[in-house]
């Protein structure tokens with residue numbers, strides 16, 4: 001589906017996409033947004049997206065097609081209590097909050113409150129801020145604190161991990177005990193711009209190169225972890241769903 005008129009960049013020969021996706025055509029991605037995401041998307045999701053696009057680190061935001069996928073997933077599994085690690089300006093957070101029932105709860109962790117506060121007025125406007133318990137700080141020590149309390153184990157129906165990729169394995173070792181048996185964990189960016197399947201000497205973007213090894217090791221670990229059933233999907237930058245089975 002690649003359009004030869006679109007400029008190539010140095011990421012595995014993929015065209016110069018202004019969004020994170022494995023699709024090789026901006027036109028095809030736009031088609032998906034126009035025929036599925038935008039017309040049905042809540043107005044506030046569009047607002048938070050437009051606000052985020054002006055931020056210098058906007059490459060970090062969850063893409064709209066993935067936000068829509070998360071929303072559908074949360075409704076399908078009837079999630080009520082969720083955990084998010086890596087909030088940024090809150091696109092995935094707002095997608096989750098809108099999908100949860102009125103009494104639903106999200107524990108949201110990020111080292112940077114400023115990013116969260118950029119999106120907060122839009123989350124408030126959407127009428128779902130009451131579902132969010134935002135905690136600022138590094139996620140690992142916070143998770144360790146939670147795990148000290150036996151009552152906090154197995155409490156989450158859904159966990160979305162979208163923070164520092166070099167710590168994904170450390171997150172997994174903790175959230176596996178925090179999600180309930182039968183619950184889901186979603187790890188974002190597990191295809192890491194497609195680099196996980198690239199030859200070792202492939203030219204890669206600067207932000208991709210240093211973390212590729214961590215993402216590959218993490219994917220191998222998940223593949224052999226008998227506590228979970230996994231499904232890796234080429235949505236956005238790749239999301240691996242892990243269903244806790246024991």
Ligand SMILES: C[S@@+](CC[C@H](N)C(=O)[O-])C[C@H]1O[C@@H](n2cnc3c(N)ncnc32)[C@H](O)[C@@H]1O
Nearest residue numbers: 061062086087088091092110111138139163164
């Ligand atoms: C890819 S962005 C999250 C994107 C977000 N899910 C969205 O939909 O826009 C990663 C976030 O993880 C946060 N982060 C990085 N390291 C962290 C850590 N050790 N603990 C908690 N948050 C961290 C960053 O501050 C950043 O906001």
